[in-house]
Structures are given as C-alpha cells and as structure tokens.
Amino acid sequence: MTATQAPPVATEPRGDGSDAAGDGPSSVIVDDLTHVYSRGKVRALDHVSVRIKPGEIVGVVGQNGSGKTTLTKHLNGLLKPTEGRVTVAGIETTRRRVQELAAHVGYVFQNPNHQLFASSVEVDLGFGPRNLGLDPAEVAERVEAAIAFFGLESVRHLHPYRISFPMRKLVGIAAIYTMRPEIFVLDEPSTGQDHITTRKINELIRRLRSDGSTVICVSHDMQLMADVVDRVLVMWNGQLIADRTPREVFADREVMARTNLEPPQITEIALRLQARTGRPPALSVDELADAIGPTLRPVISGVS
Amino acid sequence: MPSPAPIIEFERVTFQYAASEGHALDDVSLTIGEGEYVALMGLNGAGKTTLELCINGIIPNMVMGDLAGTIGVAGLDPTETPVREMAKTVGMVFDNPEFQMSQMTVAEEVALGLENLGVPFDEMRARIAEALATVDLVGFDDRMPLALSGGQQQRLAIAAVLAMRPRILVMDEPTSNLDPIGKQEVFAIAERLNRENGMTVVMAEHEVEVMARFADRVIVLDHGRIVANGTPREVFSGIETLQRIGLRPPQATELAVALRSRYGAWRGELPVTTEEAVDALEATMIGTAR
Amino acid sequence: MQGVAVPISMVAGNSFLHRLNPIAKLVWVVVVLIISFATRNPLLLLGLSIAGLLVVLTAGIWRQFARVMMILLPVGTSLIVFQSVAPAFPQPWTAITSIGPFTIYQEGIYSGLSLLARAMSMTIFALAMIMTTHPSDLFTSLSRLRVPYVLNFMLAMTLQLIPVLQREIAVVMSAQKSRGMKSTGFGAIIPSFVPVFAGAIERVQQLSISLESRAFGSTGHKTSYRQVAVRPADWLVGLAGVALLIGCLAVFLATGGLDMSRSIVFPPVVAIGLVAASTVLFVAFIASAIWLVVRA
Numbered sequence: 001m002t003a004t005q006a007p008p009v010a011t012e013p014r015g016d017g018s019d020a021a022g023d024g025p026s027s028v029i030v031d032d033l034t035h036v037y038s039r040g041k042v043r044a045l046d047h048v049s050v051r052i053k054p055g056e057i058v059g060v061v062g063q064n065g066s067g068k069t070t071l072t073k074h075l076n077g078l079l080k081p082t083e084g085r086v087t088v089a090g091i092e093t094t095r096r097r098v099q100e101l102a103a104h105v106g107y108v109f110q111n112p113n114h115q116l117f118a119s120s121v122e123v124d125l126g127f128g129p130r131n132l133g134l135d136p137a138e139v140a141e142r143v144e145a146a147i148a149f150f151g152l153e154s155v156r157h158l159h160p161y162r163i164s165f166p167m168r169k170l171v172g173i174a175a176i177y178t179m180r181p182e183i184f185v186l187d188e189p190s191t192g193q194d195h196i197t198t199r200k201i202n203e204l205i206r207r208l209r210s211d212g213s214t215v216i217c218v219s220h221d222m223q224l225m226a227d228v229v230d231r232v233l234v235m236w237n238g239q240l241i242a243d244r245t246p247r248e249v250f251a252d253r254e255v256m257a258r259t260n261l262e263p264p265q266i267t268e269i270a271l272r273l274q275a276r277t278g279r280p281p282a283l284s285v286d287e288l289a290d291a292i293g294p295t296l297r298p299v300i301s302g303v304s
Numbered sequence: 305m306p307s308p309a310p311i312i313e314f315e316r317v318t319f320q321y322a323a324s325e326g327h328a329l330d331d332v333s334l335t336i337g338e339g340e341y342v343a344l345m346g347l348n349g350a351g352k353t354t355l356e357l358c359i360n361g362i363i364p365n366m367v368m369g370d371l372a373g374t375i376g377v378a379g380l381d382p383t384e385t386p387v388r389e390m391a392k393t394v395g396m397v398f399d400n401p402e403f404q405m406s407q408m409t410v411a412e413e414v415a416l417g418l419e420n421l422g423v424p425f426d427e428m429r430a431r432i433a434e435a436l437a438t439v440d441l442v443g444f445d446d447r448m449p450l451a452l453s454g455g456q457q458q459r460l461a462i463a464a465v466l467a468m469r470p471r472i473l474v475m476d477e478p479t480s481n482l483d484p485i486g487k488q489e490v491f492a493i494a495e496r497l498n499r500e501n502g503m504t505v506v507m508a509e510h511e512v513e514v515m516a517r518f519a520d521r522v523i524v525l526d527h528g529r530i531v532a533n534g535t536p537r538e539v540f541s542g543i544e545t546l547q548r549i550g551l552r553p554p555q556a557t558e559l560a561v562a563l564r565s566r567y568g569a570w571r572g573e574l575p576v577t578t579e580e581a582v583d584a585l586e587a588t589m590i591g592t593a594r
Numbered sequence: 595m596q597g598v599a600v601p602i603s604m605v606a607g608n609s610f611l612h613r614l615n616p617i618a619k620l621v622w623v624v625v626v627l628i629i630s631f632a633t634r635n636p637l638l639l640l641g642l643s644i645a646g647l648l649v650v651l652t653a654g655i656w657r658q659f660a661r662v663m664m665i666l667l668p669v670g671t672s673l674i675v676f677q678s679v680a681p682a683f684p685q686p687w688t689a690i691t692s693i694g695p696f697t698i699y700q701e702g703i704y705s706g707l708s709l710l711a712r713a714m715s716m717t718i719f720a721l722a723m724i725m726t727t728h729p730s731d732l733f734t735s736l737s738r739l740r741v742p743y744v745l746n747f748m749l750a751m752t753l754q755l756i757p758v759l760q761r762e763i764a765v766v767m768s769a770q771k772s773r774g775m776k777s778t779g780f781g782a783i784i785p786s787f788v789p790v791f792a793g794a795i796e797r798v799q800q801l802s803i804s805l806e807s808r809a810f811g812s813t814g815h816k817t818s819y820r821q822v823a824v825r826p827a828d829w830l831v832g833l834a835g836v837a838l839l840i841g842c843l844a845v846f847l848a849t850g851g852l853d854m855s856r857s858i859v860f861p862p863v864v865a866i867g868l869v870a871a872s873t874v875l876f877v878a879f880i881a882s883a884i885w886l887v888v889r890a
Contacts, residue, residue: 064453064483078768098771107772113796114769117788127785131774161792166348175773192399192480194347194510196550220484260485265513265578266555272582276589285558292585293567299560299588357803366806388809396807403800406751408730415819417808422815432819450598450754464808 025090027183027214028052028075033084035070035238044070046238047084052216054182057209059225059246060218062235062259068218071235072185075216076105089182103132106181110188112172116160121152121171124160128179142178150174150204166197173204183214190221202228226250226264226283234259247280308337310376311472311504312359317373319354319363319528328354330528332373336506336521338471341498343515343536344508346525347550352508355525356474359506360394361387378471391417395465399477401457404464405449410441413449413460417468435463439493455486462493472504473497479511487511491518516540516554516576524551536576556581598757603662605725611653615828616732617739618835619723625835626719629842630712635852636704639711646718655725662721670710671876677706678869690865698869703860729753734820743816755794762790 028051035045045067052058062068073079074086077098086093089104109115118124125146129139147156150170155163160171169189176184186205190198198221205228208215217224225232225246232249234242242248242255249255250263251271262268263281270281270288282288312335319329329351336342344352357363361382364371375382378393398404407413414432423431436442439459444452449460458478465473475494479487491511495518497503509515515522515536522539524532526549532539540546540553543561552558556575564570575581611619626646630639650659681687681702688700733746766789771777775785802810846852860868 063485064455076772078772098768099774099776102772102774107769109765109769109772113792114766114789115773117785117792127775128773131776164349179774192477192510194550195552196347260488262484264555266559268578269556269559269581269585272578273585273589276586285555285562289559289562289566292589293563293569296563296567296569296585297588298568299563299570299572299584360807362803362806366803386811387806388812391807391809394807396804398800398804400800403797404804406747406754406801406805408728408750408754412730412819416805416810419816419819420809420812422812422817425817425819425821428817428819448754450758461804468808 025054026051026087027054027056027089028216029085029087030071030074031085031087033071033074033081033086035067035074035079036082043238045074048238048240049084050233050240050243052214054214055209055212057205057215057217057228057230059229059232060216060235061220061222061225061232061249061261063261066235066259067238068233068235069187070238071233072107072187072216072218075183075185076107077101078107099131102128102179102181104181105183105185106176106179107185108173108176108187108189110191112165112168113161115172115175116168119159120157121160121163122147122156124171125152125175125178128175132179139178142180146174146178149177149207166193169193169197170200170204173201177208181213184208184216186215186217186219188219188221189217190219190224198223222250222261222267223264226267234261247283250283251281308339310335311338311378312336312506313374313376314355314358315374317358317371317375319358319372320370321354322368322370324369327528328369329358332525332528332530334523334530334533336504338504339498339502341495341505341518341520342507343519343522344506344525345510345512345515345522345551350525351528352525353476354528356396356476356506356508358382359472359474360390360396361385362396388420391468391470392421393470394472394474395468395470397458397461397465397473397475397478399480401454401461401481402450404461405457407449409445410436410447410449410452410460411445414464414467417464421468431467431469432463435467438466438497439463440489453486455482455489458482458486458490459493462490466497470503472506475505475507475509477508477510479509487514494518512540512552513554513556513577516557524549537573540576541574560584598761603658603724604728605655605658607654607726609653609726611649611722612726613823614726614831615822615824616723616727616735618828618832619727620732621832622835623719623723625839626715628839630715632843632846633851634705634708634712635854636708636711637854638852639708639715642715643711643718646715646722650718650722653722653726655722659721659725663717666710666714666717668876668879669713671872671879673709673713674703674706674868674872675876677709678702678865678872681705682709690860690862693866698865700858700860700865703865703868704854704858728820730820731822734818734822737818738822759790759794762793763787766790 030048030050033045033048034043036043048071060068060072070079074081074093075088077093077096080094088101091101091104093101116124118127122143125143126139129142147153150173152171152174155167160168163171173186173189189201193201202224205215205217217229219225229246232242232244232246233240234249234255236259241258242252250267256263263271266285266288267281267283270277273292274281277292279291282291314332314334317329317332318327320327332355344355346352354363357367358375359377359382363369364383365387371383377390380390380393382390405413407416411432414435415428418428418431436444439462441456441459441463449457452460473494479490482490491514494505494507498505519536521534522532522536523530524539531549532542532545540557543553546553554576556578559581560570560574575584626642629642633639650656678698679696679702681699683701683705687702690698690700729750733750737743737746763786767777767786770785775782
C-alpha cells in the first residue's frame, strides 16, 4: 500500500538547475523569465530561470498566486514572456503559436471538462492527433495505444461526461498522450482524488517517464512530490525560491514556512526524529521504517 | 463519559438514483450524537455525497430515486419535512466554492437564507456580522462573491450557512478545490465550531491525516455500505479492511504497522497522528545507540 | 484565476441622486426615452441633455461618467457627417453648399443635430441612473412592485454570469488550442462551446441544490436585506417625470412635434464648419480603431 520512491537520479540537480557543459540537451529552458500584466501592476513572474532535462519529473509547488501556473503556461505558449526567453524542445516559444507548440508540449488542464467534448472517449482521444494533421490510420493507431496504456477499454464508446470524474481525469491525460509530445505539463493531476486514483496517476507519470517523456506537475499534493518527483520547484510571489530534490525541500523549514506548505506526514515524523536518526528525512513509510526499525527496541505506545 | 444524545439516525437506509442501476446506499445504519465530529470516508462513488444529501432532505425531495429505511435528524423526518424546514437545522457546504455563489455582494450572499426564512432586518444584520466574523471575512460585506478567491468563497459559503444557525454542519469534500492555505482555514473553522459551539460536523473528505486529527468518529463507506464505524484509531487499525477497499490509513499508522510486522518493533495501540507517533518513538529511541 | 470582475457600473456616493429610489430614477429614464423619440426638436432635446448633465454634476460621478460618454463622440460625428449629406428626412431638401459630389442640406444638419441630441439625452439619463443605483436595490424595488422573485433572481444571476462565461470560454479555448485546435473556422465551435455549456449546466445544478439547502423554495414571507426607502421626495420626483411626459406629449400632439425643421436656418459658415470638424474627428476615430485592431 505504501508507495516506493523512484531510484534517485544519478546527478542530483542543484541550485538554479543549470547543467554542466556536456550534460546533454535540455528539454525546457526558462531564461530569466519575467511576466507582467495589468499594465505593469501585477508581476506574476520575477526573473525565473530553470533548466529541465529530458526524462526528468519535475514538480512545481506554491500557493495560488505564487506564479506556478503562470510559469507552466509559458511552456506551451499560452503566455508569452514580458522579458526573458522560454525554449521548449529547442524551439523558442515566442516564435510559434500554441497550436504548433502543442506537438511538443502537452498541457493537461486541471479540469478535464474543459478539454473533453466529443461524442465518445474514442473520438475525443483522436481530436489532438487529427489537429496535428495525421492521417486517419495513424490517428486510430495512437488512439488504440492510448486506450491500452490508460486502461480505457471499458469506457471507449461512452460520452466523456457520462463517466466518473476520476476516469475523466485519466481520459484528459490520454487525450494529450495521443499527441505524443516530448513534454507533459499536468495541472493538479491528483487534486481532490481518492487514494486509488492518486496511485494510478502516480504510476502513469512514472510510465510516461520510462517512455522517455519529460513530465512537469503543478500540484498542491506534497505526497505526489514525495512519491514520484525528482525535483521540486518552489514558487513564491512570482519567484523561484527553491529548486531542490523533494527531500531537501521538505527539510528546509524556512522555505516550507514561507510558502505555507507542509510536508507529508511521514516526512514530518522523520524530521522530528531527525535528532535521533541523524539522517535526511524519509519520503515514504517503508524508508522510515527501514531506517529506524533494525535498531529499535519494541515501542510500547502510550496511546490509549 | 456519557455518549451524546443522538441527532442523526439512519436505520437500514437504502437509496437508488432514478435511471441508475445499483444502490448508492445499501442498508446503511448509523447514529451520530450531537456535538460529534464525524468524518465520512471512502472512494469516489462510495456513497458519501448521497448519504449527506439524505440528511437535509435534498434526497428524496429534490433528487429523484427510491429511498427505503428510516431517517431521523434532530427529531425531524427529512423525507417528510420540506427542505426549507430542514435548512434551519442542517447547513450544507459543497465542494465547488464558486458554484455556491449567486448574489451581488458578500452580505447579500450571507443574507440569502435569512431572507428566505423571513428573519427580521435587525436580526439579519447581527447574524451576518457574526457569521462573517466566524469565518474571518470581516469587512467584506460589499465585495462581490464571484470576485473572491476560492478559499474566500468557501468561507463565505460556510458563513451563509452559519447565519441560519444550524445545529448540524454537513460538508462534502469542502477542501478538494482549495490550495493548502484555503484547506487549513476550512478545517480550522470546522474544528473551532465543533469545539467551541458544540456544532455537529459531518465531513466527507479524502484527507486521512487531517480527519484522524480532528474527527471523533470515522465512518467508512464502500459501494454504498458501511464497512467501518468507530474512533479514528479503531477504524485506521483495521488495516485489512482498508486495504481491501482501496483506502489507506494515516502514514503515522502505516509506519507503526510496518515497524510491527517487519521488525516486531511496535506493541500496543497504533498511532493516528504525527504527535502520537513521534512521542512514542522518541520515548523509545532515547538511549538507542546510533 | 478564480475571481472574475462583475461589471457593476455603479459609482459609490451619497448624493441626492444616489439616495433616490431606483423606481423614481427608472421612471425618468423611461420618460426621457419616450420624449426623445417623440420629437426631433434639437433645442428641446439639447435642453433635456443639459438638464441631465446638471443632475449628473450634483451626483459627484463626473469622472467615470465622462469616460463612458466619450463613446458618443464617434457616434455623434458619424451622425453629423452622414446625415448632413443624406438626411433621414422627408424631401424636399434645402441645399446650403456643395463640396465636390456631396451637397450639405439644411435638413441634414437639423437631422444630424437632433439625432445626436436624442442619443445624448437618453444616454445621459440612463447613465445617471446606472451609475448611482446598485443593481440589488433595483431588483429589490422591482420585487416590491410584485415582479416575481425568481425573475429578479434570474436577472441578477445573468448579470453576474456574463463575465463568468467569458472567462470559461477563454479557458476552454486555451485548453483546446493546447490540443492543436485552430482558433477560427467551423471546427472550433463545438470544442469551444460544448465544455462551456456543460460547465454552465453543472453550475446551475449544484447552485440549485445549494440554494435549496438555504430554504430558497420558501413560499412564506420573505424579508429583505437591502432596505430601499420610499420617501415623499421619491414620489415627487417620479410624479414630476410623469407630469413632464404628459405635458410634452400634449404639446407635441398640438404642434406636430415642435418641428422646427422648416424654420431653422443654419448659416453656411456654421454648417460647413460643423461638417468639416465632424469629418476630421470621425476619420481620426476610424483610423485609430483600425490601428488598434491591427496591432492586437
């Protein structure tokens, strides 16, 4: 029942996320990005720089209004920079329209109802590839692949609004999957979902990465960060105030307090026992249990 | 400690939505005492919303279907009593904050229920001020509800219900659309109302750790049936049941279970909160060589 | 992203006009509307407009009022320009002068000025009312006049739903563009609007349950949070408006609309100057409008 942490990435990204020379091409380059609207009155993003490499799973956290959604909307061109540059899959976003960038960056909106509309799940899944100008055979093949990957066989002929909301969330991701973008942006994929659906989505994210995709998740769900994500970008007041592994971010009490976020319970427990364990905080139940179990005398709990 | 007088009673309640197969509620029996904070948990579609809609009579008065069994809420029968009568006793808050807004100003939104109940103007003003203070929206009277943030809207929805002075507050996943700060605010308000005002709270939620901390009792639903009903500790210690239906207990509990089963390193009751786990572990770990 | 701004045009204040009962104000708006259409006499309409402006001045809403009134500039200049050479008026027409293929007529100037004055008087009084009345107070007053509560509610809801639906359409279009949808053409209609409709239906369903849970369906006596007074002053103002209307209509019937079209003579200098100035301004507006569209 407990999730296991993905194996740590060989080179832990550090600081501003810049890679050393020769580390390979970046999937996403955000270069000193500033975004201002309302005629200069609102500074939604303030000199944000980050580089994401292919195959990374990156989480973006922060309160509403911190700029996390503004940041991700620059990745597929929904927003254009006021200053600075955003490059995705080698293409500078100001040079292309959203529809063109959609072939490289798949943006899954938080509410699947905003994206689903067709008479059946099958037809809806084909909408993206059809817009890309693919021939019907190719479209059908991609739809079949998506149905298999996401386990949608039982609902393929149903109208999207007739299926349960958790299923619709999956269809929403599948509808972007059929476009085969290199980069996925998921907006609150597990928010408000029950445990089973959350686990399914976590699993899907890992499989997308195994497929070679880069996945960027905007989420309030700290559990998602702990279970699945390699790297966490913490947004606050339009600024990127931390770009670290989940473990490091959760252990940074100051950053967590500033953004009013709380780590998952297990990490909180690990942090409080840190004086005794002397280790960086655990991200999963198994990890903490294995860390303290061997040397622990039986705990006679005082709870009643 | 004597058990509180029952304020909600369900006896063998079964409900099937019109034009739907399968029972949304299947032979549900439960008793909720006045002043209890009850968490309703279960997967999507387990029947939590259905159960809650039966409490104030929306089911069966507004939602069509077959309802069987007996329901008693504060001495009234919601199946026979008009919803507007039940509204004086039961306040309901739903998961989408914006979909509960309809008025031009915050004050009018809070006043809506009072206008419908024919509450005199002076008393209305007093109740509105009181309700807004409870949810920390003082001074927001002339603001537009649809221009507020999600967290503010949800607090407004709560105020709109509180002004009617209900004895029972029923909430259906009220924090699922809110950011962490908004969630904290809503949970804090519910807890305070329960503790200070003796408000009976029935809350459907997925946030296991939070419910373990605040709820007096947890009722777990699966496919319309009650599969667990007890204190958080009792319910979350039933690991097999939870696993079978796809729920998980708080991580503090999972930790203790893992320590017990893998290392024989936990005896006695399982913790359900951070404090309980940390206190028990620290006490044992003093003197443990590292 | 959640909050939307509902376009309530009311400007806060405590003037006589603000405190006037919404129905009294509504009466005057209707009175001015009827009078404006019952006559073409530019002097009368101009007088009405000036009276309206004086009332607006007392209300302390001048800055916002002036900003909205700016819309009358392009409307007015176009009226004068086009009416002067092609009067919406029965023939025969009296020519003043000719510029190239175009001839400026007395009746044209008369028509242009009277139409402009008509637009002005109606707009001034309507704005005066909208900017000093809270919609909720208007709805409360209407319900006292036995306008059904549900109708009121629907009106209020519609007013608020407009910016909400605008936002929803924008979100859905972003979502579908993110799936490669071309923004124009027939293929964009269904993917853009089906989700918005579905969202609206979901909203209405959930809202109705929320309202029902707050005793919305009550048939009993309802009280009102918004207290709108009906004072003797309100009655006086309302009745004065009705009296004005009856008086004017009587005069118009007797004098054929106070028609001055045959008696007024515009000196050529005045006529040409007016048309020239209007043309210049009008062209300037069109040019800047085109530039704005092209730039966006």
